[in-house]
Amino acid sequence: MPRIDFNHLQAFILVARERSFTRAAAQLGVSQSALSHTIRGLETKLGVRLLSRTTRGVSPTEAGDRLYASLEPHFDGIDAGLLDLSEMREKPSGTIRISAHDHSASTILWPKLSKLLADYPDINIEININYGMIDIVAERFDAGVRLGDQVAKDMIAVRISPDVKMAVVCAPSYLGKYKAPTTPRDLTGHNCINMRLPTHGGIYAWEFAKDGQALDVQVSGQAIFNTTPQKVQAALDGAGLAFVPNDLVSGHVAAGRLVHVLEDWCPAFPGYHLYYPSRRQASPAFSLVLDALRA
Numbered sequence: 001m002p003r004i005d006f007n008h009l010q011a012f013i014l015v016a017r018e019r020s021f022t023r024a025a026a027q028l029g030v031s032q033s034a035l036s037h038t039i040r041g042l043e044t045k046l047g048v049r050l051l052s053r054t055t056r057g058v059s060p061t062e063a064g065d066r067l068y069a070s071l072e073p074h075f076d077g078i079d080a081g082l083l084d085l086s087e088m089r090e091k092p093s094g095t096i097r098i099s100a101h102d103h104s105a106s107t108i109l110w111p112k113l114s115k116l117l118a119d120y121p122d123i124n125i126e127i128n129i130n131y132g133m134i135d136i137v138a139e140r141f142d143a144g145v146r147l148g149d150q151v152a153k154d155m156i157a158v159r160i161s162p163d164v165k166m167a168v169v170c171a172p173s174y175l176g177k178y179k180a181p182t183t184p185r186d187l188t189g190h191n192c193i194n195m196r197l198p199t200h201g202g203i204y205a206w207e208f209a210k211d212g213q214a215l216d217v218q219v220s221g222q223a224i225f226n227t228t229p230q231k232v233q234a235a236l237d238g239a240g241l242a243f244v245p246n247d248l249v250s251g252h253v254a255a256g257r258l259v260h261v262l263e264d265w266c267p268a269f270p271g272y273h274l275y276y277p278s279r280r281q282a283s284p285a286f287s288l289v290l291d292a293l294r295a
Contacts, residue, residue: 008042011035012050013075016060016068092284093122099136100145102129102227103245104272108161108293109145116292123285131226132198137277142286148270156278160293161271167246168206168266169258171238180261181241184208184217191240192219193231206243208265215265 014024015035025035043050050064060068100109105127113125128141136144147164151157168181174191181187184206195204203224205216221241223234228244235242235249236257242249246266252258274293282290 004042004045008038009071010075011038012042012064013068013072015039015051015058016064017072019057019059021058091122092120092288094283094285095124095126096143096285096289097126097128097141098143098145098274098289099128099130099134099139099141101131102229103164103248104145104161105129107245107247108272112292113289116288120285120288123288125289129227130198131195136275143274143276143289145272145274148273151273151275154278155275157273157275158290158294159271160274163268163271165246165268166207166243166266167249167253167260168241168243168262169235169249169253169260170241171236171257172259173238174235174240175259175261182262184215184262184265187217187219187241190219190221192221193234193240193242194219194221194224195228195231195243196224196226198226207267208262209267210265 011024011028014027015021018024018027021032021035025032028035030038039051046067048063049061050067051058052061052064098109109125109127117123117125133146133150134141134144136142145160148157148159178190181190187206192206196202197204203218205218208215208217219241221239223231223239225231225234228248231242231244232248232252234240235244236252241261249258253260274290276286
């Protein structure tokens with residue numbers, strides 16, 4: 001069977017449906033003679049006559065009727081699919097999947113994107129909490145959120161937050177039992193609330209900086225978590241010292257439930273960035289998410 005141009009099949013379907021070369025040619029935007037030439041070429045390739053032409057008009061032959069009945073539902077499905085895409089352009093919809101830390105998810109993503117969901121009921125947002133440096137393309141995420149210095153160079157990165165100031169905090173009851181540390185090295189003698197990272201299963205080393213001097217300290221303690229809210233709660237319960245984003249504990253500090261230590265050593269990391277592949281074709285829904293977070 002010779003390869004058939006689908007445009008020629010579509011032209012045949014339209015002529016058979018309209019029973020008129022004139023009306024079909026007008027819909028296709030071609031001349032009547034060009035359309036007639038197309039149909040003759042299709043009949044030659046197929047080896048059968050598809051249309052009977054008379055002075056009154058045109059009608060399908062028996063072979064034409066069979067071909068029309070077979071093809072029309074498929075072309076109608078194609079038209080419906082293209083119409084759905086057109087409606088998507090006009091009415092943003094679909095699911096946007098984002099990989100993020102719990103801190104950025106609760107303080108940035110959800111506060112901003114919850115308003116977007118209210119305005120666009122056909123958009124769905126899936127936020128996956130993950131501290132690992134995952135491949136968002138392989139894992140089929142539309143975007144990820146990480147601190148600015150953690151974003152791969154081959155990604156487009158858009159800043160969505162100010163710098164993230166860190167804090168070391170504990171409950172007043174903890175300092176009633178132990179002497180407050182004055183330098184990061186003092187932490188080796190303290191009960192520290194740790195974070196286990198999924199990458200290689202390692203314990204996060206607390207990162208400090210002062211007067212241009214950077215210092216990473218591997219601390220130890222009885223409690224280890226893999227998300228931040230539990231570290232804050234453990235600190236509130238007097239379980240030890242926690243290294244967490246300052247905005248999560250500033251209210252507790254103001255209320256006297258927690259106290260700062262090593263404030264002059266606590267760094268500010270580059271703010272959170274939404275990142276996504278440079279080759280990604282932005283859908284209307286993704287563009288709205290990006291605009292909402294950028295704002």
